[in-house]
Every structure is written in structure tokens, then in C-alpha cells.
Amino acid sequence: MPETLRHILASESPQSAITVRGWVRTKRESKSCAFLEVTDGSCFRGLQAVVDATLPSAALLSKVLTGASVEIVGDLIESPAAGQKWELQATELRLLGEADASYPLQKKGHTPEFLRTIAHLRPRTNLFSNVFRVRSRMAYAVHRFFQERGFFYVHTPIITSSDCEGAGELFRVTTLKQGSPEKPEEDFFGQPTYLTVSGQLQGETFACALGNIYTFGPTFRAENSNTARHAAEFWMIEPEMAFCDLFADMTMAEEQVKYLVDAMLTECPEELEFFNKFVDKELVNRLKQTLEKPFERISYTDAVDLLLKSGKSFEHPVVWGEGLQTEHERYIAEEHVKGPVTIYNYPKSIKPFYMRQNDDGKTVAAMDLLVPGIGEIIGGSQREERLDVLRAAMGHHGLSEEDYSWYVDLRRYGSVPHAGYGLGFERLLMFVTGVSNIRDVIPFARTPGHAAY
RNA sequence: UCCUGAGUAGCUCAGCGGUAGAGCGGGUGGCUGUUAACCACUAGGUCGUAGGUUCGAACCCUACCUCAGGAGCCA
Incomplete structure (x- = not known):
């Protein structure tokens, strides 16, 4: 070479x-x-x-x-x-x-919107070459973080028949022709299959065998979301840890975010300087502040209290038992805490069936890590390890035990407390680069109506 | 999907009822070392699409398309 x-x-x-x-x-x-x-x-x-x-x-x-x-x-x-x-x-x-006069990139600056229309040429620009070098470095840092801590990398399936209830709309995978009289049982896999929305459930089975594991791969959501923070195909990092409770889970999440921010600061200095100069002048300050002190932790109930006492008039009312809206999360992370903050113990009615029910009977051991500017970057929970409680939760969510028998088996044979979280890789990249649109941290972004290349 | 805003040269934009403009990029010429070089000249347009109002529409109105910002959903 x-x-x-x-x-x-x-x-x-x-x-x-x-x-x-x-x-x-x-x-x-x-x-x-x-x-x-x-x-x-x-x-x-x-x-x-x-x-x-x-x-x-x-x-x-x-x-x-x-x-x-x-x-x-x-x-x-x-x-x-x-x-x-x-x-x-x-x-x-x-x-x-040769590159003739029709070459669309010039030395003057282009808008990200224009560059999205030439995704095959934009990695040749300053902005995107920096973004994608950082993406590579950060992916490596993700593996390093886990491997240094003895975690095993598990390749969970991309085609799946389980829909990880609550994680959004799925893309159907089929070889049946449209309008064909064939039935699902005559399809390639003999049953309906989808692109995965999360490797968590399969990840749990490996955590309950290898101890600490992580997945890092593509996930898919067929939601018609049109925002700067959503894509139909994105990469997710999902650690799952046996013998781990919610608080150890939160500590791990914080440690990982700090590790990756530190990697950005120390391993990508030239790229960081560029982003700080041309993309977000507060970037370096914000990243350094992230490392300075422990992330604040606020229970959902306390969060609702402080929102009610904030004196702010929110567009959406603050009600215990409902999800926190973007404006609520922004207020907490950007005005109240002014830094990363973990909200934990959410009402069980707004969370999926697999999260562990707390003793109060009203909340589950769930946590979301919010960062200023982006909002939720991590969502996680301690998983319900008690067979009877899990079965009851599945009943409430209208799920049949038959469909999840393998998942329930984990509670039937040598069940252990365990916990994990999902970190959106692109959202992390947005946080460490200051780039404000998810479409600009993915080589070829897939969003509603867009699958060119 | 909803709300708001914007679509004018390859790119970034000005023009906002009365003959289509600039900078960059391209071409030609100039300049003893430049740094998004500089100077001069030059080519380049169905003003997003389709209707409508008007003597006259890039400009006003309607619909559609596309993009952006915000919201919902979430990672």
C-alpha cells in the first residue's frame, strides 16, 4: 500500500x-x-x-x-x-x-440539502469526509468499550418473526407476490417475518448464557416519521447484562457515553476542530462539560413535579402517567439540568411488557438518557425476570404466551435479574459532531419516500 | 401524518405587478508563490408544475410536487 x-x-x-x-x-x-x-x-x-x-x-x-x-x-x-x-x-x-465542468462540487460551501441529493459524491466534501471518518472511529470505539469490559458481541437476526412489541411499525419481509393468493404459511419462512426493530429480546437470551453481551447492527422502523432525528434504517447498540439492576444499567450507559465523548475529543481532534468552527461553536465546550461531572438522575415522578413547579407554560399539559413530550424533555435537559440527565422509573402503562415492575405497582424500572440538543439518546430498563409478573404483564398488553414462549423460558429456567439499553448510534454521532440532521450522519439515509442508491 | 416557511443560472442568493440580476463554478486572456487567490472579458434561464386574476405575472390567487423547520412516534 x-x-x-x-x-x-x-x-x-x-x-x-x-x-x-x-x-x-x-x-x-x-x-x-x-x-x-x-x-x-x-x-x-x-x-x-x-x-x-x-x-x-x-x-x-x-x-x-x-x-x-x-x-x-x-x-x-x-x-x-x-x-x-x-x-x-x-x-x-x-x-x-478527468472530472469535467459538470462536477457538482465546488470549493465554495454547499448546503447539506443540496449535498443530500448527491450522496454518492458528498463524502468528498470537508463536512462529510469528516463525518464519516468520525463514524468509523466511533464504531471502533463502541466495540473497544465493550470488549475492554469483557462483553461478547452477539449477532442477533435482522430478519425476525418477533416484533419486540412497542418498538414501532415493522417492515414486512416476504417472497410472496403482491395480490398473490398464497397464504403466510406458504411464504419463504412459513410465517410472517419482518426486519428487526431491536435485537433486545434475542440479546437477553445470550445475556442469560454468556453474562454480558452487546449487539451493534442495523435496525428498521416503518414509521412515517419526518424529523431530523428519525430514519427508517439506523444502527443501534444494545448491551444486555446479567445480574444487573436498573442503577447499574444507568451507570453503564453514562460510562459509555463518556467513553465515546472522550474518544471523540482525543482521537478525532482535526475533525472536532472543523465541526466546532463550522457546524456548532459550542460543541467542544459541550463535550468537555459532559465529562466533568456525574450525569444527574431524576425519577419520572420528580420530573413531573419539577415541570409542574417550573412556572413554564407548556403546549402539552404535564400529567403524571403520560409520556414526557419533547418540550418537557428539552426543558429538563437544557434549562433545568443544563447537561445530560437520566429519567427513571416511568409509569408502567406507557412502557413495554418486558420492563421490570417496581414495588409501588405503578412504575417500571425504565430509564431514558437525555442530552441537550438531541433529547433521548438512550432508552433502557431492567427486564422483568419473575415468571408470574411477566405473564401478567403480557396478559395486560394482549400478547399470547405462545408467540413468546422462548422468551418466557428464560424466566422458567435459571432466571436472573438483568438489564440493558439501546443507544442510537446516529444520535450519538449527532451529539459528538454537532450535525443536526440524522440524514447527514448516515452514508445513504433511508427515510419515508427516500431509498435512492 | 399535522402546522409553518421556501422553490429564480450547475451552486448560493437578490429581484416581490412593467425589458431576468450578482457572486461562485465553466471558458478566454492577464498576473513572479497562491491559500474559498486576484483582475478583465465571456457563455449560461420555459423564474418547481398546472391552472387562474390582470393590458401586463418570477412577483397576486388556487391546487399539486419537492425541500426545510417544528410537532407526533421513538433510538
Whole structure:
């Protein structure tokens, strides 16, 4: 493998006769020479190549427009001008792939809305190359966090027949033709199947065998949600821990968010500087504040109290027993706490059947971690491990034990207290980059009406 | 799905009843090292689509489409 710009730019001393391959970002021409800014994607910065007008290959310059791919041989020298430490004094320029005048990216800024229409070219821009380098680093940090703590990575199914009740609308998976007289039992799997909305239920079975496990993979929601925070296909991180209660669960969630924020601060400094300058000027401050102190914890009941006493007039009334609205969550995270906050012990009527019922009979051991600007980034709970209580909850939710017999079996054979949560990977990326639209942290976003590429 | 706003050159926008504009990007020429280079010239448009009002519509009205912001649902 030839050296990438990431290594070349970190060079300690000049080098002669090196080869650089990449894409032209800008060209600045004057009479005696031309300056080509070349990037290869390996890092944010590019390398300035100086092509003297007397070089034989300088004749190619008229065809080297923004977006063209080039191979340049030359000497890495200290740049005599301000703006960069190193530059490449070219001895030979080769045009690998022309980009004609219709190339849509120019050196001036583009709006994210326009760039979404050219998702195949936007990773060549500053913003998106930074976003997707960070996405890769963060995915690695997610695995590192769990692997360092002895968690096992479990690949839960993407096609599933269980609908993880309460997690939203599902996409149907079928080989039956539309309008076909065939019945579901004649379908490929012999029963209705869907794209998974969560690996949690299957994850629980592995936690009740391997101890601590996590999943990290794509999940799907067929909700007609049109917001900057929802996508039909997104990646979720779902740890599940045996012998774990709600408070240990909350501690784990906090530890993970801090670990990932720290990874952003220490491993992606160039990208972070860019985001802080061009995307969100408060980003670095906010990330540093996240690490400073323990996340506040407020019970749902106390949260309702403080909302009622806030003196704020909310569009939606604050009522114990109803879900917290976005405006309520924003007030708590952004005005009351001014930082990440975990709300726990929600009314059981608004939560799914598998959450553990508390002794008060009214609430379940659920928790949501809210962060300023984004809202819910993590949702989790301690799971109901008592056979009779779980059966009763399933009855209340109108679920048949037959459909979940394997899930109920976990409570029948060696049941243990266990807990877990789901962290939306894209929401985490929005938090650490400051990018405000989920469509801009996914390589090819799937939202209602949009599945191009 | 609901509410609000916006669609004018490849991109970002100005024009808001009376001959379609600028910057960037492209082309040509100039400039002794530029940094979103600079200077001059130049090409580039069914003003989202379809109706309507008017002597006259990019501009006013209606519908639809698309996008954005907010809400619901949630991660």
C-alpha cells in the first residue's frame, strides 16, 4: 500500500521522490506555476502540490479541474508560504480520471440539502469526509468499550418473526407476490417475518448464557416519521447484562457515553476542530462539560413535579402517567439540568411488557438518557425476570404466551435479574459532531419516500 | 401524518405587478508563490408544475410536487 496523506503530512523531515494519489480540491494558477490542493480521504487536510509551468506534464493542467483524480510524483519540502507546513514540489503530474465542468462540487460551501441529493459524491466534501471518518472511529470505539469490559458481541437476526412489541411499525419481509393468493404459511419462512426493530429480546437470551453481551447492527422502523432525528434504517447498540439492576444499567450507559465523548475529543481532534468552527461553536465546550461531572438522575415522578413547579407554560399539559413530550424533555435537559440527565422509573402503562415492575405497582424500572440538543439518546430498563409478573404483564398488553414462549423460558429456567439499553448510534454521532440532521450522519439515509442508491 | 416557511443560472442568493440580476463554478486572456487567490472579458434561464386574476405575472390567487423547520412516534 502506498503512503497516505495522513502519514505524509505527519512527516518529520523532507522526502524526495514520493508519490501522492488523490482528488483535486482546488486549483490556483498563475503564470509561473499552479497550486493543486489534493486530498485522498485519509485525513481532513490535503497536500498542496506545486506544479511548475516549465514541467512537461504541466500541459495537463488545463484538464485538471476540481474533482479530477491525479497521481503526482515530487519532493516533499517545507512550504515557503504560510498556510501549510509541507508542500509537494511536483516533478511529474499524471491525470488518472478527468472530472469535467459538470462536477457538482465546488470549493465554495454547499448546503447539506443540496449535498443530500448527491450522496454518492458528498463524502468528498470537508463536512462529510469528516463525518464519516468520525463514524468509523466511533464504531471502533463502541466495540473497544465493550470488549475492554469483557462483553461478547452477539449477532442477533435482522430478519425476525418477533416484533419486540412497542418498538414501532415493522417492515414486512416476504417472497410472496403482491395480490398473490398464497397464504403466510406458504411464504419463504412459513410465517410472517419482518426486519428487526431491536435485537433486545434475542440479546437477553445470550445475556442469560454468556453474562454480558452487546449487539451493534442495523435496525428498521416503518414509521412515517419526518424529523431530523428519525430514519427508517439506523444502527443501534444494545448491551444486555446479567445480574444487573436498573442503577447499574444507568451507570453503564453514562460510562459509555463518556467513553465515546472522550474518544471523540482525543482521537478525532482535526475533525472536532472543523465541526466546532463550522457546524456548532459550542460543541467542544459541550463535550468537555459532559465529562466533568456525574450525569444527574431524576425519577419520572420528580420530573413531573419539577415541570409542574417550573412556572413554564407548556403546549402539552404535564400529567403524571403520560409520556414526557419533547418540550418537557428539552426543558429538563437544557434549562433545568443544563447537561445530560437520566429519567427513571416511568409509569408502567406507557412502557413495554418486558420492563421490570417496581414495588409501588405503578412504575417500571425504565430509564431514558437525555442530552441537550438531541433529547433521548438512550432508552433502557431492567427486564422483568419473575415468571408470574411477566405473564401478567403480557396478559395486560394482549400478547399470547405462545408467540413468546422462548422468551418466557428464560424466566422458567435459571432466571436472573438483568438489564440493558439501546443507544442510537446516529444520535450519538449527532451529539459528538454537532450535525443536526440524522440524514447527514448516515452514508445513504433511508427515510419515508427516500431509498435512492 | 399535522402546522409553518421556501422553490429564480450547475451552486448560493437578490429581484416581490412593467425589458431576468450578482457572486461562485465553466471558458478566454492577464498576473513572479497562491491559500474559498486576484483582475478583465465571456457563455449560461420555459423564474418547481398546472391552472387562474390582470393590458401586463418570477412577483397576486388556487391546487399539486419537492425541500426545510417544528410537532407526533421513538433510538
